[in-house]
Amino acid sequence: MELDQRRVVIMHRGVTLADSQACRRVLETSHPPVFYVPRNDVRTALLSRSQATTFCEWKGLATYWTLTVDGCVLPQAAWSYESPAPGFAALAGHLAFYPGKVDLCTVDGESVRAQPGDFYGGWITGEILGPFKGGPGTAGW
Secondary structure, three states: OEEEOOOEEEEEOOEEEEEEOOEEEEOOOOOOOEEEEEHHHEOHHHEEEEEEEEEEOOOEEEEEEEEEEOOEEEEEEEEEOOOOOHHHHHHOOEEEEOOOOOOEEEEOOEEOEEOOOOOOOOEEOOOOOOOOOOOOOOOOO
């Protein structure tokens, strides 16, 4: 996990959801990175807490967030670790968005491609090479 000062912008339906140059970038084995945006740089009024949770053996309990923009409701469009495990304490106060659920995510102006599959939330840019977990035939990695 590292601080990434490149500009990250997340948009949906023409609305800027997040704009930050202080994200936490997490890169896990067989995954493209995930950018965790500080809450201060997110339009949190557009998010409501979901009942859904998952557990990561490394980061802890994940909380999911539903996004509502102009009447468009996107369940579990983002997630956070409200009380992350000690090794990931820096993720507290940050939100991550699934790039495949919103209209646009960029890193320093480069459009992001979503990691394949419907579980993982990795951000694929030109600097990142696969193969990645989540696509057809990658079960069991």
